[in-house]
Amino acid sequence: MKLWSAQVAPNPRRVVIYLMEKGIELETVDIDLGAKENFTPEFMAINPLARVPVLELDDGTFLTESKAICRYMEELHPEPALMGTDARDRAIVEMWDRRMEFELMQNMTGAFRHGHPYWEGRIEQVPDFGDLCRRNAEAKMAWLDGEIAGRDFIAGDNLTIADITAICAFGIGRIARIKIPEELENLSAWHARMSERDSVIATGPKPK
Numbered sequence: 001m002k003l004w005s006a007q008v009a010p011n012p013r014r015v016v017i018y019l020m021e022k023g024i025e026l027e028t029v030d031i032d033l034g035a036k037e038n039f040t041p042e043f044m045a046i047n048p049l050a051r052v053p054v055l056e057l058d059d060g061t062f063l064t065e066s067k068a069i070c071r072y073m074e075e076l077h078p079e080p081a082l083m084g085t086d087a088r089d090r091a092i093v094e095m096w097d098r099r100m101e102f103e104l105m106q107n108m109t110g111a112f113r114h115g116h117p118y119w120e121g122r123i124e125q126v127p128d129f130g131d132l133c134r135r136n137a138e139a140k141m142a143w144l145d146g147e148i149a150g151r152d153f154i155a156g157d158n159l160t161i162a163d164i165t166a167i168c169a170f171g172i173g174r175i176a177r178i179k180i181p182e183e184l185e186n187l188s189a190w191h192a193r194m195s196e197r198d199s200v201i202a203t204g205p206k207p208k
């Protein structure tokens with residue numbers, strides 16, 4: 001198997017953190033998104049959507065979508081379980097992971113894509129949409145702070161894919177200058193705990 005990645009970006013980073021937490025090592029090819037390597041004919045043949053991550057299976061199948069890649073690896077390597085352990089638990093983890101995708105990742109990514117100079121000339125930016133995403137992200141942080149009161153992780157007492165999705169969302173939110181307000185104590189404490197994990201440190205922005 002081979003992973004096509006770009007660690008600085010939230011969706012490939014989600015897969016890389018997930019693999020590190022599972023203790024799985026894969027051959028990895030780093031695609032330079034800044035240099036538009038994802039738009040070369042070679043990469044477009046692998047994923048015509050020009051996006052990473054992509055997992056190349058040994059039979060030549062190209063699997064895209066970060067969650068699908070994690071799901072595949074979870075089936076191959078059930079331990080440690082990062083997607084739940086029984087029907088109820090798996091559904092709860094799935095619920096929280098989808099919430100982290102839709103409520104956090106989409107809004108943080110929208111604020112970045114529509115409000116950051118990196119994307120000028122790369123996409124059609126709609127600054128008002130970026131501002132709306134930022135306001136939505138701020139509202140969702142307040143919501144999440146209340147939801148996780150009394151527990152260490154997003155979906156319960158253990159690390160799951162939902163925590164990984166969320167920390168990657170906050171990573172891109174940081175580049176869009178979205179910060180967790182200090183008064184959101186539960187969320188701040190969760191973020192501090194996650195930020196100490198080797199997988200998060202290893203994949204995060206490097207000190208200059």
Ligand SMILES: N[C@@H](CCC(=O)N[C@@H](CS)C(=O)NCC(=O)O)C(=O)O
Pocket residue numbers: 009010011012033038050051052053064065066067
């Ligand atoms: N839904 C996809 C999203 C993949 C995606 O948007 N990847 C971004 C990096 S986070 C990308 O490759 N962007 C390249 C570009 O837009 O030029 C997933 O979960 O894998």
